[in-house]
Amino acid sequence: MENFNENTLVGFMDISGFKVMMKREIDAYRVMKDFYKAGFRLLKNQTRVKGFFVSDCGILSACKGSANQKIEDILNIVVQINREMLINNIMLTTSIAYGKFRYTDLIEHESIEKMGLFGNGYLNAYIDSEVTKPKMTPGECRIIIEGLPSNYKKIFEKNKLCIKREEFNLPTMEPQVSDKYFYYYWMINKELENPFNKCKDFEAAYTNCYNINKEYKYIEMKNLLIRTLNQNFPTISFNLPIDP
Numbered sequence: 331m332e333n334f335n336e337n338t339l340v341g342f343m344d345i346s347g348f349k350v351m352m353k354r355e356i357d358a359y360r361v362m363k364d365f366y367k368a369g370f371r372l373l374k375n376q377t378r379v380k381g382f383f384v385s386d387c388g389i390l391s392a393c394k395g396s397a398n399q400k401i402e403d404i405l406n407i408v409v410q411i412n413r414e415m416l417i418n419n420i421m422l423t424t425s426i427a428y429g430k431f432r433y434t435d436l437i438e439h440e441s442i443e444k445m446g447l448f449g450n451g452y453l454n455a456y457i458d459s460e461v462t463k464p465k466m467t468p469g470e471c472r473i474i475i476e477g478l479p480s481n482y483k484k485i486f487e488k489n490k491l492c493i494k495r496e497e498f499n500l501p502t503m504e505p506q507v508s509d510k511y512f513y514y515y516w517m518i519n520k521e522l523e524n525p526f527n528k529c530k531d532f533e534a535a536y537t538n539c540y541n542i543n544k545e546y547k548y549i550e551m552k553n554l555l556i557r558t559l560n561q562n563f564p565t566i567s568f569n570l571p572i573d574p
Contacts, residue, residue, distance in 0.1 A: 341390035342455035346421040346468035348386040368414040421468035427454035472511040519562035
């Protein structure tokens with residue numbers, strides 16, 4: 331990848347439940363292999379979005395195009411990688427931030443090559459994904475509003491699937507933090523009638539998963555994502571089985 335040093339959208343993607351998988355070495359290896367394979371294949375022919383995959387994480391950056399194009403490109407990749415990983419029974423979280431992103435090839439020895447990832451765009455997306463509360467939940471994608479240029483913010487506001495949770499007016503939401511993010515409902519088809527209500531229904535059903543016994547909560551979240559995809563995209567065969 332060519333060196334890059336600009337303000338742009340940066341996504342930090344993480345495998346949900348990977349620490350638990352680490353206790354089963356074979357599972358962790360399989361999941362990382364599937365993650366890398368999906369990411370590399372989907373980004374292989376991309377010229378405007380670049381990605382790096384390390385351990386259980388992926389870093390995405392929108393490198394070329396207008397604000398509209400960058401937003402569309404990075405959201406499309408989020409959709410594609412999430413769908414691909416669901417086929418492999420794995421859920422992801424994704425945090426997207428706007429800011430400086432710098433990639434530099436660093437060669438410290440003729441036989442040792444290193445790369446440098448720098449910038450507040452990458453750092454903010456990473457911190458939001460790994461540290462910030464409320465903690466991200468499996469399948470979730472959110473865009474940090476702070477730091478977005480006004481034109482980017484307007485584009486996200488017009489996107490039918492990028493919604494501030496306070497707009498749902500659900501009692502289960504946390505209003506004190508909901509205005510910090512646009513939540514991207516990648517599992518909903520924006521071309522269907524009233525996508526806002528479909529996003530709201532999904533959010534309510536997803537929240538109910540937290541009332542389920544901890545042992546089955548992860549499975550119910552995954553099943554809900556699968557059912558939602560199958561209902562919203564009936565003409566596309568995802569081959570996604572629902573766990574009993």
